[in-house]
Amino acid sequence: MKSDLCDPLLLLLILGSSGVVDGLGSVVDISYRHITYPLTWETAQSYCRSEFTDLATFYSPSDVNNVYLKRYLSWIGLHKETTPSSGSDWVWSDGQNYSINWQDNVSIAEGNCAYVTNRDKKIYVTDCGNRLFFTCRAPAVNYVFILEPKTWPEASAYCKSNYFYLASFSSNSFDNIFFDREIPTWIGLYRDGASWKWSWGDSEYTNWLGQMSVSSNCGSISSLKKTTAPQDCDTPLPSLCIADNLVLVKEKRSWEEALEHCRGLRSSSHSQLRYDLLSLQPADNQHFIKTKVMQADTEEVWTGLRFLAGDWLWVNGADMLYTDLPLCPAPGQHCGVLSKSSSSSTETRDCSEGKNFLYYTDLATVYSEADVQNQNLGRYYAWIGLNGSGTMWSDLVLSDGNGYYLNFLPNPNLAYSKECVAASYHVWRDDRIYGLNCGSDFFFICQDNRPYNGNGYQTREYIFVPEAKSWAEAQRYCNENNGELANINGFNLYNNVHSEDFPIWIGLHRDGGSWKWTESPSDYKSWKINEPSSNGDCVFMSSKTFNMAAQNCDKQFPFLCVSDNVFLVKENRSWEEALEHCRGLGSSSYSDLSYDLLSLQPGEEHAYLQGKVLEADTEEVWTGLRFLAGDWLWVNGADMLYTDLPSCPAPGQHCGALSTNETVGVKTRDCLERKNFLCYGYTSEH
Structure with missing residues (x-):
């Protein structure tokens, strides 16, 4: 959202990784x-x-x-030769043929010589004139790593002169040659x-x-x-x-001019980059930041610290962890600086003073219609053939009578207090098995024991059954189908518990002749082929494809809930009073839970929140939208994606509200008007 590189200003920029930084800790990377x-x-x-x-x-x-x-790079004895008879071909220095584990997209790689990295065991192509370390083949099948960069021809000549030739090898010898050095x-x-x-x-x-x-x-x-x-x-x-991700900008600006400058920057090469004044945390590397500050042309540089609505805040919405800021600052002393001469982290100054300033870049949040694709829907529990009477390791037996290595999570003692065991799968693969109550209904995995083959080994096929049953019901089902519950141990769990496609209930259901959502209205549907069918009045979604289908509502499937962290306060307050109210809220149960006025984005998020607005006692409700320093911003630092806001609003019309009568856009209103308002909660990890 900003310029390629700023003019010679005095700013410190930060390259972050999320667009909304509510409750964010450090933005210094x-x-x-x-x-x-x-x-x-x-x-x-x-x-x-x-x-x-x-x-x-x-x-x-x-x-x-x-x-x-x-990680290191090393030339090896593989290079491309061109002959009149066979054309171009890759050959090894020892004349042998070895299987080659090529880099990705090797067909478009440029160069005629090969090197390896010791970490991924792949062979890469590059220009033979590059200078790299190299590995020679020595007598008695030994290999010598040479810590002297040479071109490929120079390395090849060195090996031939001092040893045999550049390293040629089969893939199963890789670890014995290219180990950590x-x-x-x-x-x-x-x-x-x-x-x-x-x-x-x-x-x-x-x-x-x-x-x-x-x-x-x-x-x-x-x-x-x-x-x-x-x-x-x-x-x-x-x-x-x-x-x-800090950039120093050397130009004297007032605090508001500095904020306006940062947020007005654009990047021609990275359209998602956004910029803001720097926020700090006590745990940030103060020595590193001080080095940046010492390069300034002024004794102090602005940060994103601002006193607003009776409280100190970072304008990007980051956590406020400094406790030594004045509760009632002197008139005008409402902005924060870093000083060359002070060891303290921040000091307060008159916002109209001209100073260099620090800002940072941040990647914009991406909002997509395919919200489901951002959910981890692939996780499931599945019964396996392990049960026992209770508390001892020896009590746990697999259904085939054998004992196995077990890898319980999260607490082995807790797991042993249960009587039956389920394997877990999710996209990050935790490779664990869990002790659970036998009466719970889960999917399950059967094993089909095949006859012994000619070598005397019995083969098994594992079958995932996406039907919810208790452990005993699952075992009975497997037995009735010529198998038993899977005997999967901690060593082969990874290879036998896979990503599966199974149904997940969502909030779409048949209401008369139409399909409706149980929550806010939405036009989103992604039916499978030949759906919706007459199979039922409820809808499930595929855990893999996210496509939808109708099904009998009495089926037992996993389900996907929608929850939100937004709540309506039915009290009439001015905008600043509403901001103070939200930020003054606390939770007796969660000490790290904080609150702020709501920010929102156009599209589906706006449509969802309209359901909240309709419950208000006033025609309009305050949001966290505020006109400040010549720009519209969300007071929590969220991305500003609305493009229809007035660039020069009428006097006093500097605060934003949602209307019960309109489903799009945010209205600008006099900040002194009294309205209901929307708060939201977030944690420091958010």
Whole structure:
């Protein structure tokens, strides 16, 4: 939603990952990017500064521990040769034929030489002139990894001169050749006179290994032990960059002008990017952010902190975790800054002062008609052939009498207190079995025991039955169909409990001659072929295709509920009083539950909320829409997708309401009018 790159302003931007940040914690995203292509230290620094922020700075051992550096690239003895008789063909250096696990889309890959990465066991194609580490085949079927980048022809010549040839191998030998290795990787440490400094910011962290060479002036980190060591700066090595989503904009603006500038930015290459003034949390990396602030042209920079409706808030709706802000700030001191000279996180200032400012980018929320595609409908429980009398491991027996390794979740002791066991499947695969009450009705899995084959082994076929039954009923069903409940243990659960297509009840039903939804009106339907049929008056949805079909309402299926976090307050308040009311609400049961005036989006979300509006005692209800700093915004920081709001509203008409008489659009009204209003609740994890 913003410009490619801003003019030379003083702003700090943040690249986030969601459009609505109600209850959001930190929006500061600091990460490390491992560059596996070998570069000298100075070239690596230039690359990191152009593509990210700089060469990596570490602030604590946890930063180091969370960095993954084990991936590396290596030339192998596979290359493309062209002959008059056979044309182009891939050949191995040893002349043998081995199966090749190619990279994805290899047919469009450019280059005539092959390399591997040690992590995914795939073979990649690239230009033979690139300089990579390489692996030679040595005598006695040994392989030697050479930590010296060369082109493919240079690497091939080196191996032939010193060993046999570039590594040629079968796929089953991969792990014995390309295992994890200790490889130094460039970071931002460098020698400055008698001391060592970081290329980006200040940090006391180092973890030197042994005695340091006085002739090596650039710092590296080892890929496995994570120790730091000096290296010759001209040695080509992999590198580690530090990246962040903060951008510094060097221009003096008032707070409202800064907010207007940020939200008016657009990106020509990423249409979903949006920008906002920076919010902060106490747990954010203050050292890193301070480095940004120190680059400003002013002593202080604006953040997204604002005093509004009697409370301090972040204008993007993020969590307010600072407790030392003044409850009653001095007149005009209603905006927050970061200072070069202060160690405290935020200070309050007159909003009209001209300062540089910090802002961040955020990806816009995507709203789709296919809401069901965002639901995890594939999860199910299915009875298997495990039961017992109660509390001891030995009491649990499978229906074929054998014992198996069990992998219970979430609590083995709780599981053993039940008498029957179900396997669970969902799209993220938890590979667990659960102890459940035998009388509960679930789908189940039968096994069809086949005759012994010629090798003396009995084969089994597992059959998923999408009919809800108790454990005993399920066992009886399997027995009557020449099988038994599946004997699936913790080792083969993953291979035998699969994604299945099963029916799920939804709120669509036949009402006379038409089909209606039990909740708010909707025109959405996605019937299967030859549906709706006369099979029944209720509708289920496929867990895989999301298509719908009519069915007898007495069937037992899983079901999909709709719930919302929106509630109508039938009290007549001004807009600011309504905002104060919502934000002043609390929950005695959930300490992390917070409330705010409602934001909404056009389309299906608007249509759904119209049902709430119709219950109001007033013709219109307040929402969280507010005209501020020359722009319409939602006070919780949600995306503004309405395009028909007046760019220059009439005096006082700076607040938004929904009408009981109209089903589209938000109306602008005088903020002092008194109306019912819509609040919503959210948690800090939301």
